[in-house]
Structure formats: structure tokens, C-alpha cells
Amino acid sequence: MNSIGRILVPCDGSPPATKALVSALELARGRGAHVRVVHVVDGMERATGFLYSHAMLREMRIAGQLILDDAAAVCASAGIPHDTRLLDREGRRLGEAVADEAAAWGADVVVVGTHARRGLQHLVLGSGAEQILRLATVPVLVVREAMKAQRMAA
Template sequence: MYKRILVPVDGSETCEKALASALQLAKESQGRVHLVHVLDELAYLTGYEYSADLLQVARDFAQKVLVDAADKARAAGVPADTKLMELPGGRLGELIAGEARNWDADLVVVGTHGRRGVSRVLLGSGAEQVLRLSPVPVLAVRSSEPA
């Protein structure tokens, strides 16, 4: 079964559902989770003097997301480690796929909002990128309702 499960987390309700599923799988297989949060620095750089402040707030939030996820893993009795990854203008799917290879993951568990139509085209789909590029199986956990 799956012993090394990579879980991208962002603090959203959908990712919380994915994390719960990953923790259940890891507990049943006596596995472990690798919790990653991807920070896109370019999204916070505005050219104004407050850009550095915004980036620090984003880093602080990212660390909190990782700590909260690790606390949930610990409460579930699942070994976990965390990693903050920075994405300077790259593609989320490529970064997660690379981390899955580097960490030797057996499975990636992602949350997906299940967007369709125009909202999917405009907002993109990080989960779809991961599905297409991952070197290992991917479990996509949907939010309760398609967006």
C-alpha cells in the first residue's frame, strides 16, 4: 500500500479534506506524509515598498498552514515532515511532481475544487497539473460542491 504520501496544503477547506484522506491512508498503511506548501513569491511583488511586508505575511501564513497540518498528522498518529517550497513564476504541477520524485513518494493526495467551464479556464487547475505531471498515482479529493 502507500507508505510515502505527499500532500500539498494551503489551508483551504478542500485541502483539509485531502489531508484527512491522506492521514487515513497513511494510518491504515503505517505510512508517513510529506506536507508541502507552495508559495508563489511573484504573486506578492507589486513594485511598491510594501511588497517585502506582503511577502513576509505570506511566508508567515505558509508556515502556519504547515504547522497546523503537521499538528493534525501528529494527532492522528501519522509521522509527518513539512517543506515550504517557493515557486518563482513556475508551474505548480511541475514543482509538486519534482518533489514527489525527490522525496520518493508513492502517492500524491490533492484537493480539487472541481471547477468547470469558464471558472476553470480563468482560474486554472493546480490539481489537473499535478494529475498530468505526477510520476506517481494521484488521489484527487473534491470539495463538497463543484465551483
């Protein structure tokens, strides 16, 4: 794995995404790898059938930039070379936007967090990590959120 030079990390500000970012920084450390953190502005038009106003999309972009700024601060404090990108979905699914960015940037690996939802939640909400796994042309490392019982025991 020493040939890893570019690590792409999609981040939505959730605990699983933060855990994935920390894992990506650990992977980058000692390899001289560069981390690119991306946030996808996702209006979920397909899932909701609702078209968002320009004002709502502007607020989503502002919130996404704040998430990226926080992630950049984490990368900087770890001393890892990094950059951030805000990706407007433009009608594409989350997985498509991340897979396209990974290919365009020449990422060696995508590190993504997952909520590990099951049952109805998974059916209704889907899985961004699953989309990325199916669509990415580079290896994908999935970092799973700890199970509730494990968190309670800690």
C-alpha cells in the first residue's frame, strides 16, 4: 500500500464521515499522501421529488463549505497535505459525483464512512457508501460506524 499517493474522502459532517477522515489521515501519514476532502451538495431530488430553491441550495453550499473548513482544520492539525472541493451534484447521485471526482483527480483510494443502516432505514435512505463501492473505478475503503452496543461498552 505504499503506492497510495492520493486519498479521496467524501465528508458530510457525520460521525462516520469524521471517522473515515481520521482513518484516511492515518493511511496518509508516513506515505506522503495527499488527502482531498469532498462534500457533495445533494438536494435529494430523486428521493423526495422536491426541487430546491436557489436560496435553499445556497444555504446547502454554505453548510457544505463549513463542513469542508472543519475537515481542512483536522487535516492541517495532523500535518497532512490536503485540499477540499465542494461538488454540486447537478442531478447526479452522490456515488456518481464521488466516483467521477475520484477518477478525474486520479485518486488511488476512496475512504468513506458508513452508518451501517439496515432494514427500512437502508431501503428508504439508501447507502452512499454502497453507491460509491458500485461506481468507483478505484479501491474503496469503507469505515463502519461502531455499533450501539460497542459504543455503550466503551
